[in-house]
Amino acid sequence: MAASPRWSRIIVAGVITGIVMVAFNKGGGVDTPPIRSSIVPSRIDIPSLGIKAPLMKLGVTDGQVELPPYEKPDTAGWVKDSAVPGDQGPAVILGHVDTKTAPAVFYKLKEMREGQVVKVVRSDGKVAQYRVDSVERVSKDRFPADKVYLEDGLRLITCGGNFDWDKHEYRDNVIVYATLVKPAGSTT
Template identity: 45%
Template sequence: MRGKGGRWGLGALAAILTAAGLALVVLGLRGPAGPPSPPAWAATTRAVDGHGPVLDRSLPVRVSIPSIGVRAPLARLGLVAGGEVQVPPADRPGEAGWYEGGPTPGERGAAVILGHVDSAKGAAVFYDLGRLRPGHRVEVSRADGRVAEFTVESVERVRKGRFPTARVYGPLDHPGLRLVTCGGAFDRAERSYQDNVIVYAAETAVR
């Protein structure tokens, strides 16, 4: 069911994101330790000093994370027939995807970008997401020519079965950004990583 303004309610999103976490199935090529994982202290929110301006809706086209060398095009991710969120194409591991059922980066609210952690070719676009720390910068280029700059507030690793849906998709009074990928140990029987790595960031500037 849809909430006001065409947004999905949190109950529906809980089911959607559970499916999304399972759909971000990858090959576990990097050994039993899994991809880089954030330290426990990084999950403590370090609020930014002030927020950037609220922008009108404009589609995001690229995400850049200088500290981990990410500069990737963005696909638009909707929902498949079963009500599950789409994931970035597995044959394009260098591409991330923006969930178009939520705000665009720069609008008020939490924009959500998902990316694979690895692929048959090796590390994928968000393999190093767990290396991000509070204070690091994320930039999203938009179709209107503006670039929304976000500052990381916290980074956490959580079990997929305990995904914090309300925190990721819940309302905000400012422009925010969430980056999501897989993490933790790889379960070869289930062909899936056991956890998600989630980055929480707030817009601090626009250029």
């Protein structure tokens, strides 16, 4: 997933909007749990795609969302300003679709289907389980920041569509929307 300045600005705007709305409790009238910085997601498992990938923290540097390094194509990244998967709020995980020479961690993400399972293992040993609601491919020019950063659930994002050789990036994003069905640590 190549980082374009425009896409990064849209994501940053979405993250900032989400944080501000939650801070002022405008994100749906629901109290949010306190941020537990010591608990982070450590691995994502997508059984239907054969994915078991480590997760790293991604932040915002110089106004741009960090991406997992291309040198680690099998690693995805959790946007640390989003919710910890398994907790209330929008949790966002990014991964590359490919590198210059090979497929990357989210290469098959566009193949996800409604009802499939995504599991996120956390550093506290708990596992949050999600059910896929929908998958969409959208132009980077029309990135749905509010839907991604303000609504509860897990969001998996990668690049997709046609590659723009002039800009050296994909024109679209593939976004998977999933709902929490088994909170982290739940025994039912």
